[in-house]
Amino acid sequence: MTPANAPSPGAVHIRTRGWGWRHAGRRAFAARHLDLEIQPGERVLLLGASGAGKSTVLHGLAGLLGSQDEGEQEGELLLDGAHPAAARGRAGLVLQDPETQVVLARVGDEVAFAAENLAVPREEIWRRVGRALDDVGLGLPLDHPTTALSGGQKQRLALAAVLAMEPGLLLLDEPTANLDPDGVLEVRDAVVRVLERTGATLVVVEHRVAVWADVVDRVIVLDATGGVLADGPPATVLVQEGTRTRLAAAGVWVPGWQPAVGGTMPGSSGSGYGDGVLLSAHGLGVARTRRGPAAVEDLDLTVRAGEALGITGPNGAGKSTAALTLGGLLRPRAGRLDASPLLAGTAGSDPFRWRSAQLVRRIGTVFQEPEHQFLTATVADELAFGPRQAGTAEATRTASVAERLRLTHLLQANPFTLSGGEKRRLSVATMLATAPRVLVLDEPTFGQDAGTWAELVTLLRELVDDGVAVLSVTHDAEFIAALGGTTLHISGGAGRLVSR
Amino acid sequence: MSTDYLTPVLTGTTLMRANPVSKLFAAVVITLALMASIDWVSAAVVLACELALMPLLGISVRGLVRRIWPLLIAAGVGAYGTALLAEKTGAVLLDIGPFLFTEGSVAAGIAVGLRGLALALPGIFILLSTDPTDLADALAQKLHLPHRFVLGGLASLRLVGLLVEQWEMLGLARHARGIGSDGSPVARARNLLGQSFGLIVQAIRRATRLATAMEARGFGSGSRTWARESTFLPLDAVVAAVGLLVAAGAVTAAVLAGTWNFILS
Amino acid sequence: MASSTSLRGAPASTRQWRVVDIVVASVIAVAVGVLFFAWSAGYSGISVLTAGFPPLAGLYSGGWLIAGVLGGLIIRKPGAAIYCEVLASVVSALIGTQWGVSVLLSGAIQGIGAELVFLLFLYRKWNLPVALLAGLGAGLALAISENILYNALWSIEFKLLYTLFASISGVVIAGLLSWLAMRGLARTGVLSAFAAGRTADV
Numbered sequence A: 001m002t003p004a005n006a007p008s009p010g011a012v013h014i015r016t017r018g019w020g021w022r023h024a025g026r027r028a029f030a031a032r033h034l035d036l037e038i039q040p041g042e043r044v045l046l047l048g049a050s051g052a053g054k055s056t057v058l059h060g061l062a063g064l065l066g067s068q069d070e071g072e073q074e075g076e077l078l079l080d081g082a083h084p085a086a087a088r089g090r091a092g093l094v095l096q097d098p099e100t101q102v103v104l105a106r107v108g109d110e111v112a113f114a115a116e117n118l119a120v121p122r123e124e125i126w127r128r129v130g131r132a133l134d135d136v137g138l139g140l141p142l143d144h145p146t147t148a149l150s151g152g153q154k155q156r157l158a159l160a161a162v163l164a165m166e167p168g169l170l171l172l173d174e175p176t177a178n179l180d181p182d183g184v185l186e187v188r189d190a191v192v193r194v195l196e197r198t199g200a201t202l203v204v205v206e207h208r209v210a211v212w213a214d215v216v217d218r219v220i221v222l223d224a225t226g227g228v229l230a231d232g233p234p235a236t237v238l239v240q241e242g243t244r245t246r247l248a249a250a251g252v253w254v255p256g257w258q259p260a261v262g263g264t265m266p267g268s269s270g271s272g273y274g275d276g277v278l279l280s281a282h283g284l285g286v287a288r289t290r291r292g293p294a295a296v297e298d299l300d301l302t303v304r305a306g307e308a309l310g311i312t313g314p315n316g317a318g319k320s321t322a323a324l325t326l327g328g329l330l331r332p333r334a335g336r337l338d339a340s341p342l343l344a345g346t347a348g349s350d351p352f353r354w355r356s357a358q359l360v361r362r363i364g365t366v367f368q369e370p371e372h373q374f375l376t377a378t379v380a381d382e383l384a385f386g387p388r389q390a391g392t393a394e395a396t397r398t399a400s401v402a403e404r405l406r407l408t409h410l411l412q413a414n415p416f417t418l419s420g421g422e423k424r425r426l427s428v429a430t431m432l433a434t435a436p437r438v439l440v441l442d443e444p445t446f447g448q449d450a451g452t453w454a455e456l457v458t459l460l461r462e463l464v465d466d467g468v469a470v471l472s473v474t475h476d477a478e479f480i481a482a483l484g485g486t487t488l489h490i491s492g493g494a495g496r497l498v499s500r
Numbered sequence B: 001m002s003t004d005y006l007t008p009v010l011t012g013t014t015l016m017r018a019n020p021v022s023k024l025f026a027a028v029v030i031t032l033a034l035m036a037s038i039d040w041v042s043a044a045v046v047l048a049c050e051l052a053l054m055p056l057l058g059i060s061v062r063g064l065v066r067r068i069w070p071l072l073i074a075a076g077v078g079a080y081g082t083a084l085l086a087e088k089t090g091a092v093l094l095d096i097g098p099f100l101f102t103e104g105s106v107a108a109g110i111a112v113g114l115r116g117l118a119l120a121l122p123g124i125f126i127l128l129s130t131d132p133t134d135l136a137d138a139l140a141q142k143l144h145l146p147h148r149f150v151l152g153g154l155a156s157l158r159l160v161g162l163l164v165e166q167w168e169m170l171g172l173a174r175h176a177r178g179i180g181s182d183g184s185p186v187a188r189a190r191n192l193l194g195q196s197f198g199l200i201v202q203a204i205r206r207a208t209r210l211a212t213a214m215e216a217r218g219f220g221s222g223s224r225t226w227a228r229e230s231t232f233l234p235l236d237a238v239v240a241a242v243g244l245l246v247a248a249g250a251v252t253a254a255v256l257a258g259t260w261n262f263i264l265s
Numbered sequence C: 001m002a003s004s005t006s007l008r009g010a011p012a013s014t015r016q017w018r019v020v021d022i023v024v025a026s027v028i029a030v031a032v033g034v035l036f037f038a039w040s041a042g043y044s045g046i047s048v049l050t051a052g053f054p055p056l057a058g059l060y061s062g063g064w065l066i067a068g069v070l071g072g073l074i075i076r077k078p079g080a081a082i083y084c085e086v087l088a089s090v091v092s093a094l095i096g097t098q099w100g101v102s103v104l105l106s107g108a109i110q111g112i113g114a115e116l117v118f119l120l121f122l123y124r125k126w127n128l129p130v131a132l133l134a135g136l137g138a139g140l141a142l143a144i145s146e147n148i149l150y151n152a153l154w155s156i157e158f159k160l161l162y163t164l165f166a167s168i169s170g171v172v173i174a175g176l177l178s179w180l181a182m183r184g185l186a187r188t189g190v191l192s193a194f195a196a197g198r199t200a201d202v
Ligand SMILES: Nc1ncnc2c1ncn2[C@@H]1O[C@H](COP(=O)(O)OP(=O)(O)OP(=O)(O)O)[C@@H](O)[C@H]1O
Pocket: A023, A024, A025, A026, A030, A031, A048, A049, A050, A051, A052, A053, A054, A055, A056, A057, A417, A418, A419, A420, A421, A422, A447
């Protein structure tokens, strides 16, 4: 096994000539002017700003684009010299969202599904299933139900399901977004292990470059306006001063570089909200369902005006459940959550009992899954919806939030057709638009490029400076640090407060 | 209506090992025999057999009644409706204004009620003893139904199992966005309607996404193999035979008793 | 190779079912099947109310016809109405309705009723009149099969009344409501992968 991994006979060769794709209903091309040649066995990290067209390229490579009513194609894209749709089974794609790609009810069947579709003989299928599950470190019985998996486990399952195809081209779309830091490394190592054995070609999309920089041979950076911004080995592209600044300007997370953030670090200016307690939790227990097990118990916490609190912890620890409870959406399992008169005003002190119209003006919650919150058919309506509901129609504020989160060019688009990062920004923007006193954000920065990340941090810093309390559930340590707040670490049962 | 309707717990241990196709065969034969005639003898014979086989399901009588009470009401009402509308033959039993019941019409009503119950139970048998994945495997491998449709149907069945969870999430999200379920009854009803519509939208959205995910894994064209073989056991011959016996027994009994009443005659 | 390219390449024959057609049709059918279950449970209550004059229950029957008409209107492929109606009835049978396995037959018959109307227009027209006609077709199919299978012992005038009521219900509930639902869904953008989502004037 050579470190430079000799390509296996099955590895796929990719060539594109002036390739581009425009989604139906969009004026701009999602990706354009791509002239690439990727050798069999090469490992490529595909970068680019959010909305630059990375996912679109992966869909093209997997043969999922093509019919005329889905959009317009230009140029050509070939796998081993053939149209991707003709090279069925050669490319295996793990989509950006692991949640929606589970097909069957049992873990074993799910992994076997792809191999069945490729007409692999039965004994061989089960051999592959066992190996794929081993590869990704998912030690579950084959008849384990696929519904009872945590986010991290689902991500691994999706990977295993594609590995069982034994594809010559492995396409991964942000395979570690939403994973806790340990999970990120585990999944990456699983991919590397498989590549070492099969020698397949790899194209992986990920915003956080550092994780993959050491294991890929080549970095390709897409330009949002079409074409390629940089292309070469990581040691050149990510290290040379010239390309580094160019990439940083385009919003790529270059290792060892921190995007410049505006505003003042909360807490440093002594904003003087003093004892303005907004919410306090005493012995709070949180649970998803009325009867099921409690996710977190015995949480004691006060949330003050002008304070930023970060909530961290491993996958499945109960962070989102806690966030929904603190947002007044789930009934506390035990203990109490009190809103101070400062926050509650004329409403009662129990946020769970507030009416929707009262809640939306006081606490804004951004869900982990952005699509859960979309209610209308265009981005513009979506942004206008909250303020209208709260009776605070402030067009200028809404417009400025949209502008700063780079949504202006998408105002007429359907929220559900946005790219992963754009959806996230829209769901955050809808909550910022209603200007609540308390903001609860569940993974606000996933899928963001460095540019929008910095803009988001700046926005939140300004809010904190204005006396808004910001609670964010996140795996992003830099984000918590940039907001300068306290950290609440939740792991297996009780929450532990880690001061800054 | 709660979650356990959509994701039922399988209880029938013996029947569970039988191939879904043989269970389906038995249920269809019995149903055909029942449908062919409306008479109380054939219905009663089938119903009696079904009740005798009930222990196979491993479900308590109370558990069963909790599950099928709407069926009981429906059977009762069906019986009553027929007694009211059927040809009035035989001696008059009750006569209050427009409500006229005779021996003939009441007998017809009883036949319809028994038949209704007997018709409903085979479905319950299959439901309680069949895993949907096994059913799909059997339909595609044994009955050779087109696999794309069988698997598409199976995948969507799973999606609907998730609907309850999605419904709750959607409720929370709407509350957070300021359109919760409070206010006047009219507002509540409108909200409920909006949320139901939202749920269907989400289900279709997920289905579209799922179709992409399935295609990304090579689904949709060409031939395919099956990781799990759907097999027939000796038990399946027994299940099919029992189905045939019950059906034949019902028909014979009705013909012998002279009550056989073919629906197309 | 040319043939496999056309799988996703060219505008593909519009008659052929794509994977997305199958999965979305299935989801619609299964969702409506759950609705059927609730509708059937409701029928127990309604039929108590209509007990004084049972043919009136025909007015309620349109609810069972939605799957076929709606599925046909959205998917627009040959067989869509039958497939959706049958799958929906399978699901309701699995959850448990008073009609058990026999709903399979009813589902197929009602699906054929709607399908024939779509076929009559050669799968080219999908406007409101066609939707209403499809509802009518399904309603008639339902009435005929119900009269044979379940209401067999009623006298003929009641059967005719039942047919009338079922037809009205089919037109209004299955035809009109399905059409409105299709339009509403198209407006949300969720049908963008379907002709229904692109041609609806929204
Ligand atoms: N189904 C679709 N219909 C219409 N437009 C789409 C669709 N999918 C993506 N787009 C648009 O195409 C552009 C590129 O999207 P793509 O998902 O490829 O971006 P991306 O680089 O993966 O971004 P991210 O990092 O945020 O995931 C975006 O502007 C997006 O809004």
